Amino acid sequence: MQIIQAPSPNFNDRRFPLDMLVLHYTGMGTSESALKRMCDEDAQVSAHYMVDEYGRIFQLVAEDKRAWHAGVSVWQGDEDLNSRSIGIEIANGGHNVPTPDGGLPPYPPQQIEAVITLCQAILERHDIPQTRVVGHSDIAPDRKDDPGEHFPWQLLSDAGVGLWPDAVDPASVEGEGLSPGATGPMVSRLQQSLTIIGYGIDDTGTYDDRTEAVVRAFQRRWNQRHVTGEADLLTMALIDRVALLAANLAIAFE
Ligand SMILES: [Zn+2]
Missing domain, CATH: 3.40.80.10 (Peptidoglycan recognition protein-like)
Known part of the structure; x- marks a missing residue:
């Protein structure tokens, strides 16, 4: 080189x-x-x-x-x-x-x-x-x-540079997505998963401006055809997968 x-x-x-x-x-x-x-x-x-x-x-x-x-x-x-x-x-x-x-x-x-x-x-x-x-x-x-x-x-x-999750079959995801303004335990869970990946986000339980920006950043990286800031079902499934990869690596390093 x-x-x-x-x-x-x-x-x-x-x-x-x-x-x-x-x-x-x-x-x-x-x-x-x-x-x-x-x-x-x-x-x-x-x-x-x-x-x-x-x-x-x-x-x-x-x-x-x-x-x-x-x-x-x-x-x-x-x-x-x-x-x-x-x-x-x-x-x-x-x-x-x-x-x-x-x-x-x-x-x-x-x-x-x-x-x-x-x-x-x-x-x-x-x-x-x-x-x-x-x-x-x-x-x-x-x-x-x-x-x-x-x-x-x-x-x-x-090539061994950075995490990538296994693909999610869009037909396999069920339920509702989350949009800006949403509140409740599902939003908290989303924020906790994003924290596990490494993003700087608080568990506010509200889909606030920061959550929208972080979801958009996640999509730029791991769901590139769908950069909206909305946590559609495919995005949520991918967030779970990357969080699991990150959590498993964290355990392996301990
Ligand atoms: Zn830069």
């Missing part, structure tokens, strides 16, 4: 051990402009790596340093995720730079191949549980949409 050095001045010392991997898209028109911004001292942003459209990997910050990519964020009860994570920016315009027909710009295969190779190497080097491989939208659901519902998380998981 060839790595091109592109040092950024935007880093400081970690305050916690490294045990997370956070994936982003740049949300900019070109990888050159993204790289320039992350190396600009005034911008106060960076990541450890950037992978461009051609699959070239740039290293901006050393892995033992704290890069500035996560912002205000929470996962599995932890904050200051910059101190705990390696951040990878993937060059893609995302929701900010849609295609002429209004769609999301695809991630080229050579780029995804490079992202997978880089992530595998990072997971080999560091003790990062699969439950702590996340997207920016997972850890900051109110603020962030990246790497987006067009990012091929399932391919990454097939």
Whole structure:
């Protein structure tokens, strides 16, 4: 794996051990402009790596340093995720730079191949549980949409990078879904399952704005054709499956 050095001045010392991997898209028109911004001292942003459209990997910050990519964020009860994570920016315009027909710009295969190779190497080097491989939208659901519902998380998981649940047969799910404004024990149960996965959400028993944002973040990752913020039956079944995977891994680590 060839790595091109592109040092950024935007880093400081970690305050916690490294045990997370956070994936982003740049949300900019070109990888050159993204790289320039992350190396600009005034911008106060960076990541450890950037992978461009051609699959070239740039290293901006050393892995033992704290890069500035996560912002205000929470996962599995932890904050200051910059101190705990390696951040990878993937060059893609995302929701900010849609295609002429209004769609999301695809991630080229050579780029995804490079992202997978880089992530595998990072997971080999560091003790990062699969439950702590996340997207920016997972850890900051109110603020962030990246790497987006067009990012091929399932391919990454097939390569050993992140969790992916077994498919749910839509014909097998029964009962009612939950919508914003709903209240009661079913909403509490949903919030508890999302907490087990790692999302920063309280058990309020009310399908509030935060719940809607977190469900939408879940869908961007694990039910990508149905990003609505509504907990339809398929989404609820998938939330249960991912929560079970996460809970089993947590037991295995104890
Ligand atoms: Zn991001």
